[in-house]
Amino acid sequence: MPATSITSLRAAPCELIIDTDPGADDLVALLLAMASPDELSIRAITTVAGNVHLAKTSRNARLACEWGGREDIPVYAGAARPLVRAPVHAAELHGEEGLSGVTVHEPAKPLSQGNAVQYLIDTLGAAEPHSITLAMLGPQTNLALALIQRPEIAKGIKDVVVMGGAHFNGGNITPTAEFNIYADPHAAEVVLASGVRLTYLSLDLTHTLLTSDARLRQLAAIHNRASQVVVDILNAYIKHDMDVYGMPGGPVHDASVIAYLVKPELFSGRRVHLVVDSREGATFGQTIADWYGVLKRPANVMWVSQGDAQGLFDLLSERLARLR
Ligand code: BDR
Ligand code: CA
Numbered sequence: 476m477p478a479t480s481i482t483s484l485r486a487a488p489c490e491l492i493i494d495t496d497p498g499a500d501d502l503v504a505l506l507l508a509m510a511s512p513d514e515l516s517i518r519a520i521t522t523v524a525g526n527v528h529l530a531k532t533s534r535n536a537r538l539a540c541e542w543g544g545r546e547d548i549p550v551y552a553g554a555a556r557p558l559v560r561a562p563v564h565a566a567e568l569h570g571e572e573g574l575s576g577v578t579v580h581e582p583a584k585p586l587s588q589g590n591a592v593q594y595l596i597d598t599l600g601a602a603e604p605h606s607i608t609l610a611m612l613g614p615q616t617n618l619a620l621a622l623i624q625r626p627e628i629a630k631g632i633k634d635v636v637v638m639g640g641a642h643f644n645g646g647n648i649t650p651t652a653e654f655n656i657y658a659d660p661h662a663a664e665v666v667l668a669s670g671v672r673l674t675y676l677s678l679d680l681t682h683t684l685l686t687s688d689a690r691l692r693q694l695a696a697i698h699n700r701a702s703q704v705v706v707d708i709l710n711a712y713i714k715h716d717m718d719v720y721g722m723p724g725g726p727v728h729d730a731s732v733i734a735y736l737v738k739p740e741l742f743s744g745r746r747v748h749l750v751v752d753s754r755e756g757a758t759f760g761q762t763i764a765d766w767y768g769v770l771k772r773p774a775n776v777m778w779v780s781q782g783d784a785q786g787l788f789d790l791l792s793e794r795l796a797r798l799r
Contacts, residue, residue, distance in 0.1 A: 481739040481779070488516040489608050489736055490633075492598070494553070494591070495729070496525025496613030497535035499569050499576070499712035503791070504612055504729035505536065506701050507737070509543035510794035514737045518598065518607070519549045521591035525613035525658055526565045527573035529555040532613070535573050537582040542704050544799050546584045553591025553617035557659035559753075565654055568715050576711030577704055595621035595628070602631035610736065611637040611666075612729040614655055619662035622669045632671045638732045639663065640677035640749075640762030642778070647716075649760065653678050657760030660753035667751060673776040675749065676731050677762065680742075680779055684731055685724030686713050690788040694795065701798035705791075727791075734787045735779065737794075741786040746774035 493508060495501045508515050520540070522533040533552040540546045556562045572579045587594075595617060599607060609618060609632065618635070621628060639655035646652040656663050667673065686709055695706045713725020735742050748765040752758045764778050 479745060480743045488512065488514055490518055490606055491515045491608050491610060491736065492518050492521060492595070493610045494521045494523060494612065494617055495536060496523050496527070496532045497539060498526040498532065498573055498613065498729065499708045500727045500729040501526070501612045502535060502539050502574060502708055503705050503727050504733045505539035506543045506705060506798065507730050507733045507791055507794055508610070509539070509545040509548070510701070510797045511733070511737045517545070517548050519551060519594060521551045521553050521594060521617050523553050523591070523613045523617050524555050524562060525655065526569045528564070531573045533586055534579070534581065537584045537586070538574070538579060540584055541582045542701055549587040550584070551587050551589060551591040551594045554620060557614060557616055558619060558661040560659065560661065563658050569712065574708060576707040576709070591617045592620045592624070596625050599628035599631035600625060604630050605633045607631055608633045608736065609635045610732050611635060611639070612732060614659035615662040615666050616659045619659070619665035622665055626669065629669045629671050634672045634674055635666060636674045636676070636732050636735060638676050638681070638729045640675050640764070641679060642677060642762060642764040642766065643679050644682060646761070647678055649757070651758050652760030653762070656751060656762055660751050660760045663751045664753055667749065667775060674735070674779060675762070675776050676735060676779045680782055681726040681728040681731050682720070682722065684782050684784045684787050685722055685726060687724045690724070693788060693792050697792060697796045699796070699799055702795045705795060730791060731782060731787065734790055738786070738790055741783040741790070742779050743781045744777050744779035747776060747778045748772040748774055749776045749778065
C-alpha cells in the first residue's frame with residue numbers, strides 16, 4: 476500500500492490554536508504560522524513546559540509574537556509539569572533560555588489572564604463542531620488535561636496535528652522515544668484515546684527535512700529581522716543533531732507541522748493504528764505505528780511519512796519575507 480498524498484480544498488483560513496514549548500524549532504514554526512494569515516487564523520498560543528521550564532517557554536512564545544509582529548495573538552501559559560512522570564527538559568539542545576543562537580529579553584507583551592487548559596476548555600467547548608485545529612508542538616499535557624476535565628470538548632476539534640513520535644528509525648531522547656512523547660506519554664495516550672482526529676509528523680519525517688548551507692543562505696538572503704532570528708537560531712540548533720546523527724543538515728521539526736497545515740500537498744502519509752507505550756522500561760515513550768496493518772486494528776492517526784524538503788524551505792523563505 477503506497478503512501479497517499481494529502482491535498483486540501485481550503486475555503487477559509489484554518490482556525491488554529493498552537494500549543495508549544497519554545498524551543499528553537501517551535502520559534503521557527505510560530506514565525507511561519509504568523510506569516511501565513513491567508514491559510515491560518517491563529518486564535519491563541521498556549522504554552523507548556525517541555526524543552527525548558529514553563530516560564531521560559533511562555534516568555535519565548537511572547538518573543539515570537541514580538542519578532543513576528545503579531546502581538547495581537549493571546550498567549551496563555553499552561554501546564555508546568557507532565558501528568559504523571561517526572562519533568563524532563565532539553566536545554567542541551569535548545570540552550571538554557573530555550574532559544575539557542577539569539578539573545579532573549581522580557582517582551583513588553585504580557586501573558587493573557589487565565590490558564591491555557593481553561594482556555595482550551597472554554598474555546599473548544601463553545602466552538603462549532605469540528606471547527607478548530609490544534610498544532611501540538613510540545614508535550615500534549617495541556618490538551619490532555621482539558622480532555623480529562625471535559626471530554627465533550629473533543630467535538631469542537633477538527634484535527635490535532637502533532638509533532639511527535641518515531642517509528643522506523645528510532646528516537647532522539649532514548650533509542651526508542653521521541654522527546655515530545657517521552658516528556659509526557661500519558662498525555663499522548665489521553666489524546667489518542669479521546670477519539671479526536673489526529674495527524675502525526677514524527678522523526679521518521681522530520682529527519683528527512685533538513686537544513687543545508689544553501690537553504691540557510693536562502694533564508695539569510697531575505698534580510699529582515701524574522702529571517703535573521705531564524706538563521707541565528709538554526710545555525711546554533713542544528714549542530715547537535717548533525718553531530719549525533721551524522722546528518723548533512725538539521726531538522727526543524729515543529730515547522731513541519733505548520734508547513735503541513737499551510738501546504739499539505741508537500742506531504743504524504745498513511746492512516747495507521749498507533750499505540751503509545753507509557754510502561755516504565757526501555758520503550759517508555761515509544762510510538763508503535765502499525766504501518767503494514769498487520770494487527771488489523773482500526774486506524775486512529777494519519778502518520779505523515781514523506782515530505783518535500785526543498786518545498787518546505789521554499790515555503791519558509793517565501794513566508795518569512797512577508798515579515799519585518
Ligand atoms: C521535538 O522535541 C523538541 O525538542 C522540539 O521542539 C520538537 O518539538 C522534536 O523531537
Ligand atoms: Ca517543540
